[in-house]
Amino acid sequence: MAGPVDRLTGHVGPPPLGAAGLPARVRRVVDRVPPPGILHVGLGGFHRAHQAVYTAGAVAAEGGDWGIVGAAHRSRDVVDALRRQAGLYTVVTVTGERFEPEVIGVHAATHVEVDEPGATETWLADPAIKVVTLTVTESAYATDSAVVQRLARGLRRRHRSADGAPLSLVSCDNLPGNGRVLRRLVTEVVERSDWAERARLLSWLESDVGFPSSMVDRVVPAPTPALRQRIVERCGYDDAAAVAGEPYSAWVVEDDFPAGRPAWERAGAVLTGDATPYEQVKLRLVNAPHSLIAWLGLLDGVGTIAEAVAREDIEGAARRLMKDDMAPTLTPPPGLDPAAFTEVVLARFANTALGHTTAQVGSLGSVKLAARLTPALGVWRSRGAVPRSAALLTAAYLLATVSPAGEALGDPLGPELRRLWADSPTPERYARAALGESALLPQEIGAWGEFAAAVTELMGALHQHGVPAAIRAAVGA
Ligand code: CS2
Numbered sequence: 001m002a003g004p005v006d007r008l009t010g011h012v013g014p015p016p017l018g019a020a021g022l023p024a025r026v027r028r029v030v031d032r033v034p035p036p037g038i039l040h041v042g043l044g045g046f047h048r049a050h051q052a053v054y055t056a057g058a059v060a061a062e063g064g065d066w067g068i069v070g071a072a073h074r075s076r077d078v079v080d081a082l083r084r085q086a087g088l089y090t091v092v093t094v095t096g097e098r099f100e101p102e103v104i105g106v107h108a109a110t111h112v113e114v115d116e117p118g119a120t121e122t123w124l125a126d127p128a129i130k131v132v133t134l135t136v137t138e139s140a141y142a143t144d145s146a147v148v149q150r151l152a153r154g155l156r157r158r159h160r161s162a163d164g165a166p167l168s169l170v171s172c173d174n175l176p177g178n179g180r181v182l183r184r185l186v187t188e189v190v191e192r193s194d195w196a197e198r199a200r201l202l203s204w205l206e207s208d209v210g211f212p213s214s215m216v217d218r219v220v221p222a223p224t225p226a227l228r229q230r231i232v233e234r235c236g237y238d239d240a241a242a243v244a245g246e247p248y249s250a251w252v253v254e255d256d257f258p259a260g261r262p263a264w265e266r267a268g269a270v271l272t273g274d275a276t277p278y279e280q281v282k283l284r285l286v287n288a289p290h291s292l293i294a295w296l297g298l299l300d301g302v303g304t305i306a307e308a309v310a311r312e313d314i315e316g317a318a319r320r321l322m323k324d325d326m327a328p329t330l331t332p333p334p335g336l337d338p339a340a341f342t343e344v345v346l347a348r349f350a351n352t353a354l355g356h357t358t359a360q361v362g363s364l365g366s367v368k369l370a371a372r373l374t375p376a377l378g379v380w381r382s383r384g385a386v387p388r389s390a391a392l393l394t395a396a397y398l399l400a401t402v403s404p405a406g407e408a409l410g411d412p413l414g415p416e417l418r419r420l421w422a423d424s425p426t427p428e429r430y431a432r433a434a435l436g437e438s439a440l441l442p443q444e445i446g447a448w449g450e451f452a453a454a455v456t457e458l459m460g461a462l463h464q465h466g467v468p469a470a471i472r473a474a475v476g477a
Contacts (some may be wrong), residue, residue, distance in 0.1 A: 014232045017239040018085045026235050028103040029056040033087045034067035036108040039123045042135035043072040049091050049220040049245040051133050051172055056106045057267025066262040067108030071120045079110045081240035089241035090231055094353035101235055124154025127165040130259035135172045138367040141181055143188045152189035159204050166258035168210030174287055175371045176279055179213035212254035215278040217286060220245040221356040248348050252278040277333040284326040286345050288372040289318040294361035295396035298405050300467045305356045309349045317471045325387035329379040365397050366413035366440055377445050391454035392474040398434050399462050413440060431459040
């Protein structure tokens, strides 16, 4: 089938994915979209290149009614595309040399929450749904967040109408103990409600609803028009829901699924009793250096993570953060050697085909620091030693957030930091005020004098002498 005709030029565009058969070089992972069994909240690129790929692999290996109902919050593009493309979309694995497209088809239904209010809750109450997965970003984990409120209302409906059929909610966001956090938040919403059945609902949540924690890992940048164009060229069709990701992918999930789950282990996931050691390694040895690279890069006007980590000084700073300040705070899972993993991570960040922007990784800074840095700071404080690379990370965050690029980073703490910056006579005073007066760090860490002194010193170096000099100052050179 030919694609749309351009009204001005008469040029026939590429057909949309799914209109004609797939080219021989593009593999389709599952032949048929399975009936719904999973509700996913947050239909972004990461979900499409991660959990959906594992589910497609699981269904391809073992079958099962594990189609995904995808709920997008606001954005219509992906929902429109998936509807047009009968649930199909392309995931491309990319490196400098590789461009490997695969077609995923596991989304049985999709909706946009702001257009169909109540749809997510209706699905949550449907006994066909046995698993809910979530990628809603770190900032949605709060009792007053729309996501958590919606989940609580949906669970209430399920408890009433589906005879309380058991299910599990799996957080796939980068937060320590994400499942436990989610359980606590949902429980708090119910406790604070005036719902008559509150007590029964709470005991049902306790006995019949699983909140497994999970560690997710794959670098998946926001898709670009260039990717879409490349797919037209390489695959011969247009795919408005396509996404690209790195070859590396990992998912470790606590095996707490009272109503069953897809055979994700057949697609490479690890099912475990306790995801904590994996989560800690992920946050401290992947996400923390990612943030450092992003903010140092942003401060020097470097556009992508790959370009930033190609700079010897920035790569060295990231390696020291991992080796000196993060690895010594970890009890890694059996078989994981932090030194070897560090090199794997740095090589992943060097992937030039990803085009992952420093602005994307640098966004939502205060929320990310709370998950990536604060727990390790607690360890160092109790040991009475100052982690200098962690202080550099904090200073880089504080300066990037008030830099000209900072406003676009969407950090909830941004406006307050910009106010403190404007009110402070020197960068050093700003650093002190940010640590002492803002909600960036827990009080005891904000009040930790030696750490504050290191951040203040490195803030001064960053501001007066620039990134390379501050990196040298962090190692005391
Ligand atoms: C990144 C993560 O944007 C960010 O904050 O650090 O999205 C990172 O790419 C993934 O967690 C990698 O698994």
